[in-house]
Amino acid sequence: MKRKLTTNSRLVNELFANYISTFSAFCELINNSIQAKSKNVWIELDYTNPDEIHPLIIKSINIKDDGIGVHISDIENKLLHIGTANKDGGKGIGRFSAFQIGKEIEIETIGYSNESGNFSKAKIPLKFDSFGKNINVSEVEIKTEEEILKGKNHDTFYKVSINDLYDSQVTDHEPKKKIIDKFLIENIEDAIFERYPLKIFNYEINFFINDIKINPRNFVVGKPVKKVSNFTDTKGKNHKVLFDYIQIRDYDKRKVFLTTQNAGLNTISKSLEYDASWLSPKTGGWFIYITSPTISADLYRNIDLDDLDDDWKAYRSLIKNRLNEFFKERNKEFDNFTEKLKGDEYYPYKEKSSSKSKIVLFDKLAYLVEDKYHILNEANKLREIIYPLIDRTISNGELDKILNEILKLNKKMTTKFSDLMQKTDLENIIEFSDRVVSKIEDIEFLEKIVYSEISKYVKERKELHKFLEKMLWVFGEEFNNSTKLLSDKSLRKNLIELRNDCLKYKPNKTKDNVNTEIGKSVKSITDLFIYQERVLDYKKREVLIVELKAPKVKISPKEIEQVMKYARQIGQMDSVSDNVKFKILLVSSVINKDAEYQINGNQNKNENPYLFFKSEDANVEVWIMKWCELIENVKRKLQYMSSILETKDIDVQEKVQRDFDNIEIGKISSRLKKVSI
Numbered sequence: 001m002k003r004k005l006t007t008n009s010r011l012v013n014e015l016f017a018n019y020i021s022t023f024s025a026f027c028e029l030i031n032n033s034i035q036a037k038s039k040n041v042w043i044e045l046d047y048t049n050p051d052e053i054h055p056l057i058i059k060s061i062n063i064k065d066d067g068i069g070v071h072i073s074d075i076e077n078k079l080l081h082i083g084t085a086n087k088d089g090g091k092g093i094g095r096f097s098a099f100q101i102g103k104e105i106e107i108e109t110i111g112y113s114n115e116s117g118n119f120s121k122a123k124i125p126l127k128f129d130s131f132g133k134n135i136n137v138s139e140v141e142i143k144t145e146e147e148i149l150k151g152k153n154h155d156t157f158y159k160v161s162i163n164d165l166y167d168s169q170v171t172d173h174e175p176k177k178k179i180i181d182k183f184l185i186e187n188i189e190d191a192i193f194e195r196y197p198l199k200i201f202n203y204e205i206n207f208f209i210n211d212i213k214i215n216p217r218n219f220v221v222g223k224p225v226k227k228v229s230n231f232t233d234t235k236g237k238n239h240k241v242l243f244d245y246i247q248i249r250d251y252d253k254r255k256v257f258l259t260t261q262n263a264g265l266n267t268i269s270k271s272l273e274y275d276a277s278w279l280s281p282k283t284g285g286w287f288i289y290i291t292s293p294t295i296s297a298d299l300y301r302n303i304d305l306d307d308l309d310d311d312w313k314a315y316r317s318l319i320k321n322r323l324n325e326f327f328k329e330r331n332k333e334f335d336n337f338t339e340k341l342k343g344d345e346y347y348p349y350k351e352k353s354s355s356k357s358k359i360v361l362f363d364k365l366a367y368l369v370e371d372k373y374h375i376l377n378e379a380n381k382l383r384e385i386i387y388p389l390i391d392r393t394i395s396n397g398e399l400d401k402i403l404n405e406i407l408k409l410n411k412k413m414t415t416k417f418s419d420l421m422q423k424t425d426l427e428n429i430i431e432f433s434d435r436v437v438s439k440i441e442d443i444e445f446l447e448k449i450v451y452s453e454i455s456k457y458v459k460e461r462k463e464l465h466k467f468l469e470k471m472l473w474v475f476g477e478e479f480n481n482s483t484k485l486l487s488d489k490s491l492r493k494n495l496i497e498l499r500n501d502c503l504k505y506k507p508n509k510t511k512d513n514v515n516t517e518i519g520k521s522v523k524s525i526t527d528l529f530i531y532q533e534r535v536l537d538y539k540k541r542e543v544l545i546v547e548l549k550a551p552k553v554k555i556s557p558k559e560i561e562q563v564m565k566y567a568r569q570i571g572q573m574d575s576v577s578d579n580v581k582f583k584i585l586l587v588s589s590v591i592n593k594d595a596e597y598q599i600n601g602n603q604n605k606n607e608n609p610y611l612f613f614k615s616e617d618a619n620v621e622v623w624i625m626k627w628c629e630l631i632e633n634v635k636r637k638l639q640y641m642s643s644i645l646e647t648k649d650i651d652v653q654e655k656v657q658r659d660f661d662n663i664e665i666g667k668i669s670s671r672l673k674k675v676s677i
Helices: 011-016 022-037 072-080 095-098 189-197 197-202 303-308 310-329 332-342 358-373 383-393 399-407 409-421 426-452 456-461 466-469 491-504 559-571 593-603 627-639 652-659
Strands: 002-004 039-048 058-065 102-113 118-127 141-143 146-151 156-164 206-209 221-230 238-248 254-262 265-272 285-291 483-484 528-535 541-548 580-588 612-614 622-627 672-675
Touching: 011 265, 011 466, 011 559, 022 058, 022 156, 022 189, 039 102, 058 483, 072 102, 072 146, 072 189, 095 102, 095 652, 102 383, 102 593, 118 141, 118 426, 141 456, 156 254, 197 285, 197 528, 254 310, 254 627, 265 285, 265 310, 285 426, 303 399, 310 672, 383 622, 426 466, 426 627, 466 528, 491 528, 491 541, 559 580, 559 593, 559 612, 593 612, 622 627
Parallel strands: 039 206, 254 285, 541 580, 580 622
Antiparallel strands: 002 141, 039 058, 058 156, 102 118, 102 156, 118 146, 221 238, 238 285, 254 265, 265 672, 483 528, 528 541, 612 622
């Protein structure tokens, strides 16, 4: 049968890619299933085999429910009219959210009609490409398969199959159509539970993912806790606010979900993260869902305005106060312990002053030790050894990072930790681990500001030379903690003058040394120059010279010619002793093809992949490299050392605050901060 869509003339692109992510679009299909009074929802994801070469991680996605379905007599009104509800109280365009995930959709359904007293089955194929950008939607003709079923023994259902998912050619320009990590096989179950915890916990609806049922016992500890509060907005109107607290297994954060009513269904509008320094390390992970039937969703749109919106400011304050009350009540055991700990004769901070963060961290680690070994409660004399040991092994670093690592220890690792505490070389082990983690963090930080996320961190990128002065180990371990500013003022002056003479050159497109694939804000970043000195022995020293090309500059044969001229003139300086070696590094994000050809020809003669030139007397070397190659090489070297250390994705502004506090600092994040949903 041939049918046509009808619409109220809203734009197709607005309708079909209107959600914050592909997972949010997918949840709209689940919401439709819930509105259709389904008891079961089956989700099938066809993942690409790791051994298979395929441009997509997921080939197709299907969602099927056992709800009321749609009878063929209702197809026009409930399925093909854009802008009205497909289920009672629905949004009206939710069923088309699948087009944000893939280009081809097939709807298959069995429905029952009370008027005609029969069952029907229908298949409706929809293709995104058939709509075009300017075409009138009502002109699109759809060929459906429809039939009246005989008999009364039929189960109603509604199924949406999504095929031809968008590849990188589309998602690079339309990122909202990208399959996000919540769809991955290791994440999908958690993501579904996070969206519909109460419905899953109360067995209102059963979810099956690739035929495996989601079991609430795999997620929830105990029973959810319900609390009610009141909120008065700036207009004097009172609102009832409902708090649902759910303790989560194998999770160590507290996520807060602000929900709104959408067609009779609570949907997550915004997500926050709650934390406090006084929390017990045994607090565990919680999901907190906050709902108010009368508060408008417009309030959550002003969440980014922070203190500029009075209603949101007051509402946020209410949320924080209620969360503080809830977790303070559950914190009594830890509070009682810390009070007793501070009065103990072996408590290390009775007379010795220390930072507040270090004291808080010590109290939490001592609490974890107490929970397992009861050394304070049983007045065990080991406190005289263990408390000073804990004090020595913690630093004034990031509190939450260290705590999270301790909290993640399983039984096997806890035993290892216990054994290590009896060994004399524990401090060396901790010091080594700290160096490895610090270097991994350094390299991730460097990668973001020079390569992967440069447009987000223009200010930090302009200060790159200052960061690198503290991170010169990336150019070789020999520069770790052994390099200082050039002491010879005359030599320093000569190097700068030669650099201004040899390396100043304005790039142009005709020479193919302009990188056009960068944002406007990045173009303001200029070339940077570093020179440092390393003492080799009582006679010899090495001068490291690093020329950092701006993101807009490609290395071309012209840049190679410049750096070679610079190297020759340094080698010909009469004022420089033969005991001084020079290592010149030319670094850029991009190298053009002609330069690569020239570099490859030279480097094939050398074991070092970056060494381009070495003078006959071995006193002058020129190294040429791309940031991505340098970073990847360093990562490989660190990999074997960090194989058992779990490190987190580095936040650029957070690291600048902590490790480069004399350089421009960004904002400090709040205790109740916005996170992605």
